[in-house]
Amino acid sequence: MRKRVRMIDILEEVKGAKSIAVGGHIRPDGDCIGSCMAMYLYLKKAMPEAQTFVYLESFSPVFNCLKGVDEIKRPDGTKHAHDVFIALDCNGERLGDCEPAFWGAKKRINIDHHITNPGDGDVNYIVPGASSTSELVFDCMDEKYIDTDIATAIYLGMVHDTGVFQYSNVSPKTLRTAAKLIEYGFDFSKLIEETFYQKTYVQNQIMGRTILESMLFLDKRCIVGHLDAKTMKFYGVTSKDMDGIVNQLRYTKGVDCAVFMYETEPLKYKVSMRSNGVIDCSVIATYFGGGGHVRAAGCVLEGTFHDAINNLSRQIEKQYND
Ligand SMILES: [Mn+2]
Numbered sequence: 001m002r003k004r005v006r007m008i009d010i011l012e013e014v015k016g017a018k019s020i021a022v023g024g025h026i027r028p029d030g031d032c033i034g035s036c037m038a039m040y041l042y043l044k045k046a047m048p049e050a051q052t053f054v055y056l057e058s059f060s061p062v063f064n065c066l067k068g069v070d071e072i073k074r075p076d077g078t079k080h081a082h083d084v085f086i087a088l089d090c091n092g093e094r095l096g097d098c099e100p101a102f103w104g105a106k107k108r109i110n111i112d113h114h115i116t117n118p119g120d121g122d123v124n125y126i127v128p129g130a131s132s133t134s135e136l137v138f139d140c141m142d143e144k145y146i147d148t149d150i151a152t153a154i155y156l157g158m159v160h161d162t163g164v165f166q167y168s169n170v171s172p173k174t175l176r177t178a179a180k181l182i183e184y185g186f187d188f189s190k191l192i193e194e195t196f197y198q199k200t201y202v203q204n205q206i207m208g209r210t211i212l213e214s215m216l217f218l219d220k221r222c223i224v225g226h227l228d229a230k231t232m233k234f235y236g237v238t239s240k241d242m243d244g245i246v247n248q249l250r251y252t253k254g255v256d257c258a259v260f261m262y263e264t265e266p267l268k269y270k271v272s273m274r275s276n277g278v279i280d281c282s283v284i285a286t287y288f289g290g291g292g293h294v295r296a297a298g299c300v301l302e303g304t305f306h307d308a309i310n311n312l313s314r315q316i317e318k319q320y321n322d
Contacts, residue, residue: 005125005126005127006125007125007139007140008109008111008123008125008140009140009142010039010042010043010086010109010140010141011046011047011142013084013107013109013123014043014047014050014083014084014086014109016083017047017050017082017083017084017107018049018050018051018083019050019051019052019053019082019083019084020043020047020050020051020052020053020082020083020084020085020086021052021053021054021055021080021082021084021085021086021098021101021105022036022039022040022043022052022053022054022055022085022086022088023036023054023055023056023075023085023086023087023088023095023098023101023102024036024055024056024087024088024089024090024095025089025090025094025095025096026057026094026095026096027057027059027239028056028057028059029059029089029160029161029243030063030156030157030159030160030161030195030196031089031132031133031134031157031158031160031161032056032088032089032090032133032157033056033059033063033066033153033156033157034066034132034134034153034154034155034156034157034158034160035088035089035111035132035133035134035136035137035153035154035157036054036056036088036089037054037066037067037068037069037153038134038137038138038141038150038153038154038157039054039086039088039137040052040053040054040068040071041067041068041147041149041150041153042141042145042146042150044068045145045147045150046142046145050083053073053082054068054071054072054073055072055073055074055075055098055101056072056074056075057074057075057096057097058074059240060240060243062194062195062198063156063195065191065194065195066149066152066153066156067149067152067153068149074097075095075096075097075098075101076097077097077100078100078101079100079101079103079104080100080101080104080105081104081105081106082101082104082105082106083105083106083107084105084106084107084108084109085101085102085104085105085107085108085109086109086110086111087102087108087109087110087111087112087120087121088111088112088133088137089111089112089113089114089133090112090114090117091110091112091114091117091118091119091120092108092110092120093120094291102120107122107123108120108121108122108123109121109122109123109124109125110123110124110125110126111124111125111126111133111136111137111140112125112126112133112136113126113127113128113129113130113131113132113133113135113136113161113169114126114128114291114292114293115128115282115292115293115294116282116285116286116291116292117291125139125140128293129169129171130169130171130174131158131161131162131167131169131170131171131174132157132158132160132161132162132169132174133157133161134153134154134155134156134157134158134161135154135157135158135173135174135177137154137157138154138177138180138181143180146184147184148184148185148186151181151182151183151184151186152184152186152191154177154181155178155181155182155186155188155191156191156195158174158177158178158181159188159191159192159195159196160195160196162174163247164192164196165178167295167296168277168295169293169295199244200241202235202236202237202241203237203241203243203244205235206227206231206232206235206237206241206242206245207244207245207248209227209231209235210225210226210227210245210249210260211225211245211248211249213225213226214249216252216255217309217313218313218316218317218320220254220255221254221255221256221257221320222255222256222257222258222259222279222313222316223249223250223252223255223257223258223259224249224258224259224260224261224309224312225245225246225249225258225259225260225261226260226261226262226263226269226305226309227242227261227262227263228262228263228305229263229264229265229266232262232263239262239264239270242260242262242272245260246258246259246260246272246273246274247274249274250274250275250276255276256275256276256278256279257273257274257275257276257278257279257281257316258273258274258275259271259272259273259309259312260272260273261301261305261308261309263305264300267302267303267304268300268301268302269300269301269302269303269305269308270298270300271285271288271290271298271299271300271301271308271312272296272297272298273285273292273296273297273298273312274295274296275294275295275296276295277294277295279316279319279320280294280319281293281294281295281296281297282294282297283315283319284297284299284312284315284316284319285297285298285299286299287315288300288301288311288312288315
């Protein structure tokens with residue numbers, strides 16, 4: 001049974017506010033960007049008397065198709081003193097350089113679907129079973145203010161966190177929400193192709209190379225691919241070019257859990273995990289100080305690649321033995 005969480009009306013929550021900030025997590029993904037931009041555009045439209053800001057770290061240029069991205073402010077680590085700060089798709093800790101502004105706000109609102117989020121706001125709308133934060137953001141809106149640009153941003157967020165409505169986090173409500181959104185008449189086919197599937201030549205090259213050099217482990221039920229800093233430098237790629245690699249690894253027949261890691265600095269790896277549900281990725285990620293969902297989670301590991309995979313393997317094996 002899904003725990004019932006009280007839905008919130010965001011306009012009710014920000015009533016009377018003169019300055020409102022919206023922000024999302026470090027290394028923003030499609031859902032983070034979609035939910036933040038939708039919320040920003042919505043508040044600007046429905047609350048013209050307030051000053052609204054949106055803070056996000058830099059992200060892949062594929063998301064520049066959304067309205068308002070040129071107005072995004074970079075998180076600067078200052079406290080500010082907004083009347084309201086709305087943290088989307090994460091809790092306070094994952095806001096990066098936005099964290100001081102979050103804690104410095106008079107009122108904090110937290111909307112998220114991560115099971116690991118305890119809810120850091122004065123008002124929380126945390127629904128762990130939901131497809132995406134974008135779907136939750138839609139719940140908080142009055143449909144009379146939603147327009148094509150807002151609908152596009154929400155739809156984009158939902159597409160990215162559901163693997164184009166494929167993952168098990170999709171509910172009948174997710175699709176009903178998506179149905180309402182496409183009524184606004186945007187080119188969803190182009191949006192999906194250009195933000196989700198399309199890769200640059202070099203992105204395809206590193207995906208190919210990672211898969212070529214991947215290894216099966218734990219009786220061929222798990223797979224790992226990795227990129228070291230030297231290889232990344234050779235191809236001229238950054239973290240933003242890695243999207244989709246871990247999912248492609250997971251599509252290997254017979255594999256329950258895929259691990260992809262890349263070196264962010266010497267002896268430090270950013271780890272992404274995907275599973276078919278047999279392995280709970282969030283348990284493993286949380287053990288190593290990260291977080292996420294059952295089927296998708298991430299963390300950071302220090303040490304050599306072999307240390308990292310040995311440590312992860314031990315934790316995955318525990319679940320097989322349980
Ligand atoms: Mn999300």
